[in-house]
Amino acid sequence: MNYARASMLALVALPLFLTSCVTPKSYYHGGVEPVSPVPAPNFHMKELPKVASLQPTLSWKSSEPGQTDFDIVIYTGIPSANSSTFAMVGYYVPAVQVYQREGISGLSHHVEQPLAPDTVYVWSVRTHNGTAVGPWSTYGFEGRGGAWGNNLWWSFRTPRQ
Amino acid sequence: MEKLRALVSFRRANTALMGMLIVVCVGGCGTLDRTARNGPIPAGEGIVFGSISTRASQPVPFVTLSRKLRVMSATSSQIVLEQPISEVTQPFYWSLPAGKYVILDMGQAVHSFASGMQITGSQRIGATFSIDSEHAIVYVGTLHLESPSPFATDDYGTAVTEFRRRLPAISGEPTKQLLGFGEPK
Numbered sequence: 212m213n214y215a216r217a218s219m220l221a222l223v224a225l226p227l228f229l230t231s232c233v234t235p236k237s238y239y240h241g242g243v244e245p246v247s248p249v250p251a252p253n254f255h256m257k258e259l260p261k262v263a264s265l266q267p268t269l270s271w272k273s274s275e276p277g278q279t280d281f282d283i284v285i286y287t288g289i290p291s292a293n294s295s296t297f298a299m300v301g302y303y304v305p306a307v308q309v310y311q312r313e314g315i316s317g318l319s320h321h322v323e324q325p326l327a328p329d330t331v332y333v334w335s336v337r338t339h340n341g342t343a344v345g346p347w348s349t350y351g352f353e354g355r356g357g358a359w360g361n362n363l364w365w366s367f368r369t370p371r372q
Numbered sequence: 373m374e375k376l377r378a379l380v381s382f383r384r385a386n387t388a389l390m391g392m393l394i395v396v397c398v399g400g401c402g403t404l405d406r407t408a409r410n411g412p413i414p415a416g417e418g419i420v421f422g423s424i425s426t427r428a429s430q431p432v433p434f435v436t437l438s439r440k441l442r443v444m445s446a447t448s449s450q451i452v453l454e455q456p457i458s459e460v461t462q463p464f465y466w467s468l469p470a471g472k473y474v475i476l477d478m479g480q481a482v483h484s485f486a487s488g489m490q491i492t493g494s495q496r497i498g499a500t501f502s503i504d505s506e507h508a509i510v511y512v513g514t515l516h517l518e519s520p521s522p523f524a525t526d527d528y529g530t531a532v533t534e535f536r537r538r539l540p541a542i543s544g545e546p547t548k549q550l551l552g553f554g555e556p557k
Contacts, residue, residue, distance in 0.1 A: 240520070240521075287449070289444070289449070289451075289476070291477050291479060291494040291496075302494060304476050304477045304494075304496045304498070305496075305498065306444065306449050306474075306476075307446075307449050349496070349520075349521075351520055357482075357491035358491060358492050358493060359491075359493040359494075360493060360494050360495070360496075361493070361494070361495040361496070361520040362495055362496045362497070362498075362520045362521060362522065363494075363496050364496065
């Protein structure tokens with residue numbers, strides 16, 4: 212192998228090596244972070260968080276100082292633009308709103324109406340202090356292979372029954 | 373050794389082919405093209421126009437970048453439109469039936485033909501617009517996707533001038549209804 216070919220190989224292989232070594236990272240925005248169900252660490256579609264009940268209890272933690280209430284919203288999810296079989300990651304974006312509750316006083320909420328079985332939902336939470344409401348919380352991530360996502364809501368799949 | 377070389381060569385060709393397929397799929401094959409034509413607005417439809425502003429990417433040899441935006445009907449929850457994005461600031465002119473719509477997300481695929489490496493990304497947008505009646509012409513603003521949180525700005529004057537230049541056969545006064553960010557208030 213001559214020098215030129217070796218250099219070319221290094222140029223091609225190095226970025227591949229470096230990106231495959233990336234540890235997946237998440238970034239949460241809006242002051243609220245999900246506790247359960249939590250997005251899968253490497254964001255693979257097949258590892259979508261599952262809940263055990265059609266009326267799951269969703270919980271979160273807040274970085275908001277002091278006492279605050281929360282609002283929660285749940286939408287049906289549809290696969291994001293590049294969630295193909297070949298893609299390394301997959302995530303869902305909100306389609307139709309199916310549930311919303313306001314003024315929740317704790318850090319969890321038991322969904323009061325049954326959701327559809329074997330369906331992907333996306334959800335978000337925001338802070339609610341009197342008349343002041345925060346933005347709906349989102350997350351972004353950098354996953355394996357350089358994959359990324361921005362401004363996403365959290366997702367889960369319901370059980371078959 | 374020969375067998376190993378042949379296997380490696382086959383796998384690299386296979387990876388490159390797979391990558392090309394993904395780029396074509398993510399980039400959009402134009403199957404959901406609703407670009408308005410320079411002529412009478414079809415019955416039952418209206419025109420929505422504006423522009424999309426994205427972050428510039430440095431051209432890299434042997435690397436292709438493809439991006440597309442998806443629009444969903446809020447009534448049927450079906451994807452009705454896919455808009456490939458090829459410029460940093462790109463105007464759009466869509467012909468759609470009267471109704472409510474959501475710009476769902478922007479998908480991106482970066483493929484290196486040299487290494488076979490594929491990187492994908494997605495940004496949720498959640499911007500809403502509506503076409504209130506047949507033959508309505510609606511300006512929705514410039515959708516900014518340079519940062520993780522999308523927003524819209526008003527460039528009505530420039531956009532209408534460009535609209536008249538590109539689609540002179542479409543008559544009627546555009547109304548301004550900037551994109552909303554459709555989460556519950």
